[in-house]
Amino acid sequence: MKLHRRWEKTGWQAKAPAPPGSKPFGGKVGQALSPATPAIRFLLSQLLMLLALGAAAIVTGNDSGTPAAPREGVQPSAPERLEAPPPPFSEGLFPCSNCHAAMTPNRTRRALTEMHTDIVLKHDETHRWCLDCHDATNRDFLHLASGERVAFTESYLLCGQCHGEKLRDWRAGVHGRRIGNWNGAKEYLLCVHCHNPHQPHFRALAPKPAPKRPVRPAE
């Protein structure tokens, strides 16, 4: 009993006044730093920040040709693109160019009667139709409102144009399902893995069996 109370105590103490830069539970690090005068600590922290900034710049510089410049047509604050498993295409449909490459695009809004009749749009259908999201010139892509092409593997950029707060939560790991490690590699799913883009509302599910009610044994 004594031991576990002590654990709790140290846990709380370490959490509350942890000085910046020290690891939680790293009580010794904090104590070693504390005698230093505030001025020195301030200078040190500034130095560390500069170093970190420099390192970040070098890394992004090596990463791609245009590091800081926002890509055209995307929100300037949009962070790096994320890796997710391939989108769940219907069997045998993708790449769309297999059929569409030989066809001339008809850009007039209409109800489809020959192909894709199984797709019923219930996603702001009064204002929208296929080519608002699908790219007319290259059917293997989607496009943003700006006209910039977006691959199906990055369709969340398209969804995020309207559902910006969902995209923000999704990037933070709060919207959507995650599988893997809480502290490391995890699988992100695309919006379309859970939401049918043409009918994004979740369908109702049959619940699993209810728990058994407790029974009083027969006397």
Added chain:
Amino acid sequence: METNGKTPKPTRRLFTSTAAAAAAGWILTACGPKRLYEAPRAQLKKAIADLERQYRERYGKNVTVSDSQPIPGVEFAYALDISRCIGCRRCVYACVAENNQSRDPQIQWIRVLSMEKEKGVDFSSADPYYQPAEVPEEGHFYVPVGCQHCREAPCTKVCPTGATWTERDGIVVIDYDWCIGCRYCMAACPYGARHFNWAEPNIPPGELNTNTHYLGNRPRSKGVVEKCTFCIQRARAGRYPACVEVCPVGARKFGNLLDKDSEIRYIIEHKRVLVLKEELNTMPRFFYFYAT
């Protein structure tokens, strides 16, 4: 009280030897090993090897019992999005399978409460036995309840044997070998999160999860209390709990409270968060939130 004309009285030898035995017993129980989990490592390893042998005999499978320790700098916390949960109970059954809960008699660590939107979070009118053809039901929302892993856990305070305590990473655990089945903790828990093995638990050997932890999902015996451990066998290996991974609407979130970049911190800092029965000052590590 006279026999053979002698008066039976405690002789000096009888008195001293009884007193010595009592003193020795007292010293042995008070100074002897505490919970096995706090015993020397070699002793623990031996006990775990014994357990693994017993389980192999009982279930015909190689069961590994881990004794992984808390990760320094980690305090686990959980968040559940009430606005997304649809009450499908997938988490309940994933938990049963992962944590080797008894199928019959039935033990389920997670209980999903159906509540009426008009009444809000109201336990007196909550229904755990809802069974419509499809969920979510009109006018209802769902609050899955399991162990809240309280910072001021009432259950650990009442345990007379010290068989339940809070680990450094915030997980409230039970040493099943030290639990005497008095069920004080069940009476103390305001969330109904603890469950008692009234009869010998029954797990089909084919469904046994062989990846177990000493303080978590190793098979239990009759007469002990059990409850959610945040899937200690997974969490301490860096993985999400089983309920997080199975939730079809992504309502369940899990992470390190001490990591300012974790999902859990993002939720606490950006969303409307509540805890159940806040007025009891149990300070749960299990948060409920509304993402929308």
